[in-house]
Amino acid sequence: MENKSVTRTKQSPRPADEVAREAALEAADRLFYAKGIQGVGMDELRSASGISLKRLYRLFPSKDAIVEQVLLGRHREWTEGVSSAVARETEPRQRLLAVYDFLAGWFTQDDFRGCAFINSFGELGGTSPRIAEIVRSHKDDFQKYLSALTAEIGAPATLAPQLAILAEGAQTTAAISGSAEPARQARAAAEVLIDSALSRPRAGSD
Structure with a gap:
């Protein structure tokens, strides 16, 4: 049998700008959310990230550009978190309810300060069209995801926006109350809505 040697390629160091960009976004995400x-301000971001103002403005043309990238990163984290929670369930109804279980876990985190998208829209939605667009796209993607989950159980299309409103309300209420209880209350309400939707005759059925 022929002997084959395995050659290991030494990984090249990451570009300095990539490392600096990641450090800046990590610091910005933490500070903006808190x-x-x-x-x-940019001076505080400079201190927290350890990156000079000159370099920050070379990496990002404006503070709004940093906010945009932070929100896009949050969108990826949210999508991965919800999808992972849902994937752990196999029964379609439980997959829907897993969304609220995910919320309950998130609400108990020490640094929970509500939905970063709702917070950002409240601050900048009226003055920054791009921020408003990102927030709306994030919320629209979540509702589409719920639509796919409701389709799995054969529920009417009207159920998805109702479940989305429960999730959105739970996030805002939990941020104000400092409690995970809104997630449990939203889950209980979701069960009622799901059961009601499934008990109604579908259009065109006898």
């Missing part, structure tokens, strides 16, 4: 976007 203190609000308008409560964080």
Whole structure:
């Protein structure tokens, strides 16, 4: 049998700008979420990230550009988190309810400050069309995801936006109350809505 040697390629170091960009976004995400976007200046971001102002502005043309990238990163994290929670369930009805179980776990985290998208829209939605667009796209994607899950159980299309409103309301209420209870209440309400939707005759049925 022929002997084959395995050659290991030494990984090249990451480009300096990529490392700096990641550090800046990590610091911005943490600060914006904890203190609000308008409560964080570029000087504070410079100190937290360890990146000079000159370099920050070379990596990002404006503070809004940083906010955009932070929100896009949050969108990826949210999508992965919800999808992972749903994937752990095999029964279609439980897959829908897993969304609220995910929320309950998130609400118990020490740094939970509500939905970053709702917070950002409240601060900048009226003055930054791009931020408003990102927020709306994120919420629309979530509702489409719920639509796919409701289709799995044969529920009418009207159920998805109702379940989305429950999830959105739970996030805002939990941020104000500092409790995970809104997730449990939303889950209980979702069960009622799901059962009601499944018990109604479908259009065109006898």
